[in-house]
Amino acid sequence: MTLSALEVHNLKQAPPVEGVLPAVLSRWSPRSFADHEVSPADLAKVFEAARWSASAYNEQPWRFIVGKRGTETHKKIFSSLIGFNQGWAGSASVLILGATSTQFAHNGSANAYALYDLGAAAAALCLQAASLGLTTHSMAGFDQDTARKALEIPGDYLLGTVIALGYQGEPAALTHEQLISMEILPRVRKPLGEFVLSAWGQPLKLG
Numbered sequence: 001m002t003l004s005a006l007e008v009h010n011l012k013q014a015p016p017v018e019g020v021l022p023a024v025l026s027r028w029s030p031r032s033f034a035d036h037e038v039s040p041a042d043l044a045k046v047f048e049a050a051r052w053s054a055s056a057y058n059e060q061p062w063r064f065i066v067g068k069r070g071t072e073t074h075k076k077i078f079s080s081l082i083g084f085n086q087g088w089a090g091s092a093s094v095l096i097l098g099a100t101s102t103q104f105a106h107n108g109s110a111n112a113y114a115l116y117d118l119g120a121a122a123a124a125l126c127l128q129a130a131s132l133g134l135t136t137h138s139m140a141g142f143d144q145d146t147a148r149k150a151l152e153i154p155g156d157y158l159l160g161t162v163i164a165l166g167y168q169g170e171p172a173a174l175t176h177e178q179l180i181s182m183e184i185l186p187r188v189r190k191p192l193g194e195f196v197l198s199a200w201g202q203p204l205k206l207g
């Protein structure tokens, strides 16, 4: 017998740290999605969060192509996913492909921060989704050429990830045992001392 969706959600929570944003602690990436639609109002809120992200020269180079389940766009994004991701992501209410302009609009020069800015906007989107009780799962596992052709994305845009957005589903609804066991794995992170440094190789002393 596997765990329920609620039990898994509880298991996946980061240990509470006072003062850290609740959405940061509660966000995690499921592979089981419930058959509930995301409302247009909630969809607007997650993109509002992306909209207010910082970007180099305030270029806002990101573009999000949104495929709601049952639409041609959802089918096109889904068909670009690698087999492993097709094994679970199709049940998400929305599939979103992130793209980003590699040229600054103000002078046409190369924007070396295009992917950085897209990632920042995507992170805001994912946290906003978590705070609305929605859930997201980012995927690098898709064929960029297939997605670019199917969605007619110009060559001067880089592609980021596909983000599955929806409501968490029951782990038992996943079709493979491997996916079910991955769904209930505890989340692990490096300690702060490994990546917060006072000098290269030296952990910053915190608290």
Ligand SMILES: Cc1cc2nc3c(=O)[nH]c(=O)nc-3n(C[C@H](O)[C@H](O)[C@H](O)COP(=O)(O)O)c2cc1C
Binding pocket: 027, 028, 029, 030, 085, 137, 138, 139, 140, 141, 142, 161, 187
């Ligand atoms: C850029 C990026 C690419 C990812 N690609 C995939 C993917 O193709 N398939 C998948 O199942 N998970 C993918 N993930 C999900 C990560 O495995 C997951 O975020 C990570 O294990 C941390 O788990 P958490 O999001 O639950 O904290 C991706 C995440 C990111 C940020």
